[in-house]
Amino acid sequence: MCGIAGIFHCGTPKPVDPKRVERMTDALAHRGPDGSGVWTAPGVGLGHRRLSVIDLEGSPQPMTSASGRSMLVFNGEIYNFRELRRELGELGARFATDGDSEVILAAWEQWGPACLERLSGMFAFALYDLKDRTLFLARDRFGVKPLFMAPLSDGSLAFASELKGLTAHPLLRREVDPLAVEDFMTWGYVPDHRSVLKGVEKLPAGHYRLLKHDSPPAAPVQWWDIDFSHRHREKPADLSARLLHLLGQAVESRTVADVPLGAFLSGGVDSSSVVALMAQDHREPVNTCSIGFDIAALDETSYARRVAEMFGTNHRERIVDPNDYGAIDQLAGMFDEPFADASALPTWRVCQLARENVTVALSGDGADEAFAGYRRQVFHAREEQVRTILPQALRGPVFGTLGKIWPKADWAPRPLRAKSTFQSLGATGAEGYARALAFTAPEIRAGLYSDPMHSQLGGYRAEKPFLDLMDKAPARSGLDRAQYADLKFWMPGDILTKVDRTSMSVGLEAREPLLDHELVEFAAALPHSARIKGRQGKWLLKHTMERFLPDDVLYRPKQGFVTPIAEWLRGPLASEAMAIASGARISAAGWFDNKRLRAISEDHIAGKSDHSRLLWQLIMLERSLGHLEVSH
Known part of the structure; x- marks a missing residue:
């Protein structure tokens, strides 16, 4: 795991100043504290910060291929590198190291861009081919590892693992994109199709770019997608057996490391399943860790402790002060772009705890998206049944009207909180699911923005790319489309960004x-x-793991990391909530109606309404702008 950065001239191959690349990689030092390196040639510069995990002494980067034809900087892990190494060796490749980086170089020289289809792992890398004078940028299937890119005024393209690597370049323009503000206010993060800064792009998950010195910059090419349009026909027992085999393979392949390794253990289905399979394959006790809160409703440590005892792990836990709001500024600097998923705070704390003993930690992320484990997915599947029975011409007027007049009652028992359900049923399946995922509904956003902001948006709504993604999904049902959107939109933008930045920090x-x-x-x-x-939800996964885990771990209600933001904003952060309407950076930008922001803050502090998510968004936006030192 590492940080990468670089500069490439798509036109005339001008000299690249190695000091400039070094400054970019220095901004990523937290991602790679174990080593650094810079390589330059006419028209190209590659930089690297290394976190040593495999072949600790033998794989420094930038790395040259055995043939001398190619140079690589690589962030991630290739889990099947040993199998690929054997195959490439039989084809004549030579290797000077024992790591996975050199395997990427040999795979490129053997198969070109098609090498990506053979790589199993998480990665973002830049490979320069000196023979063809091309730069190959690639990102893994799901977007576990990030890659930011920006064309600069001197005709070059700069790239880096994090936005702060680009902002270290003096030619990067730091102007906020108002469309990104609309995206952030909708989702609580800036999705992968946009960046908070104008002109900056993210290479999409499952895509690559192949750039040449004598050609205009090529657009990203999709090399992988997830297909929901087929169905297995085996009996449940056979599906369960196949699933267990795949789970075992996945866990085993990710335990290869030359440094201490462990796992996050929350006590939920996913992390407990990973720990159970790790314990099955390891003679030595697995290192596990969890964090808890001294508020019973937020604490899961008793479940984590029980699973740890079942499998004899070396378990460590720490109770975190729920009033951990003092870390907000550090959190904003960690993410660069505004990021409002409040579970980032406890995720960061469990990463800190894990790092005290291990360098690699396995997590349970991804199962909810892949196996339909979110409550919203279960609700969506049921709503889709209603949509099948009742045509839109009937649903729209009836449920749309009910959604408008039904009171918003967050305090009421769940069966009486029907407003969001009516709003969803009055819309198409894609529109309903977008509403379920959104931090802030479109009608609320419309009332927050100033007149100049509405003009800048020009009618753009952040839901549009999401709806297009669902409508074009290779899928057979509404549930398929929802899961496809979770894997392609929500997961890289929120879940994987959260884990990457907090762990790498x-x-x-x-x-x-x-x-x-x-x-x-x-x-x-x-x-x-x-x-x-x-x-x-997640029925087959839970059923399959019944042989390892008790029912009260498998079938208890899902609980994620939660922080008491509503209480913070009525207590120690009340002054921050009130200052939002006059925040120096947000006010200067002119995006919002300050009178409306002030009323929202006052209503929340007085306990009239719960606007905690919205206020937290605005606070994180304000703090992020400070770290980016942007212009408007």
């Missing part, structure tokens, strides 16, 4: 075995009954 490599691409491809073809049974 402390020099920890996080691995996601439940995002093994063969496992996810298997899950995408499961019949609905193997995904959702009654109100139970």
Whole structure:
């Protein structure tokens, strides 16, 4: 796991100043505390910061291929590198190291861009071919590892693992894109199709770019996609057996490391499943860690402790002060772009705890997206049944009207909180699911923005790219489309960004075995009954793990990391909430109606309404702008 950066001239191959590349990589030092390197040639410069995990002394980067034809900087892990190494060796490749980086170089020289289809792992890399004078930028299937890019005024393209690597370049323009503000206010993060800064792009997951000195910059090319349009026909027992085999393979392949390794353990289905399979394959006790809160409703440590005892792990836990709001500024600097998923705070804390003992930690991320484990997916599947029975011409007027007049009652018992359900049923399946995922609904955003902001947006709504993604999904049902959108939109933008930035901030490599691409491809073809049974999501995964885990771990209600933001904003952060309407950076930008922001803050502090998510978004936006030192 590492940080990479570089500069490439798509036109005339001008000299690249190695000091400039070094400054970019220095901004990423937290991602690679164990070593650094810079290589330049006419028209290209590659920089690297290394976190040593495999072949600790023998794989410095930038790395040259055995033939001398190619140079590589690489962030990630290739889990099948040993198998590829044997295959490439039989084809004549020579190797000077024992790591996975050199395998990428040999694979490129053997197969070109098609080498990506053979790589199993998480990665973002830049490979320069000196023979063809081309730069090959690539990102893994799910977007576990990030890659930012920006064309600069001198005709070059700069790239880096994080936005802060680009902002270290003096030619990068730091102007906020108002469309990104609309995206952030909708989703709580800036999705992969945009960046907070104008002109900056993210290479999409499952894509590559092939750039040449004598050609205009080429557009990204998709090399992988997830297909929900097929169905397995085996009996449940056979599907369960296949699933267990794939789970075992995925976990085993991710335990290869030359440094201490462990796992996050929350006590939920996914992390407990990973730990159970790790314990089965390891003679030595697995290192596990979890964090808890001294508020019973937020604490899961008793479940984590029970699973740890079942499998005899070396378990460590720490109770975190729920009033951890003092870390907000560090958090904003960690993410660069505004990021409002409040579970980033406890995720960062568990990464800090893990790093005290291990360098690599396995997580349970990805199972909810792949196997339909989110409550919203279960609700969406049921709503889709209603949409099938009632045509849109009937649903739209009836449920749309009910959604408008039904009171918003967050305090009421769940059956009486029907407003969002009515709003969803009055819309198409894609529109309803977008509403379920959104931080802030379109009608609320419309009332927040100033007149100049509405003009800048020009009618753009952040839901549009999401709806297009669902409508074009290779899928057979509404549930398929929802899961496709989760894997392609929500997961790289929110979940994987959160884990990458928080783990890398402390020099920890996080691995996601439940995002093994063969496992996810298997899950995408499961019949609905193997995904959702009654109100139970992730049915086949839970059923398969019954031989390892007790029912109260497998079938208890899902609980994620939660932080008491509403209480913070009525207590120690009340002054921050009130200052939002007059925040120096947000006010200067002129995006919002300050009178409306002030009223929202006052209502929340007085306990009249719960606007905590919205206020937290605005605070994180304000703090992020400060770290980016942007112009408007």
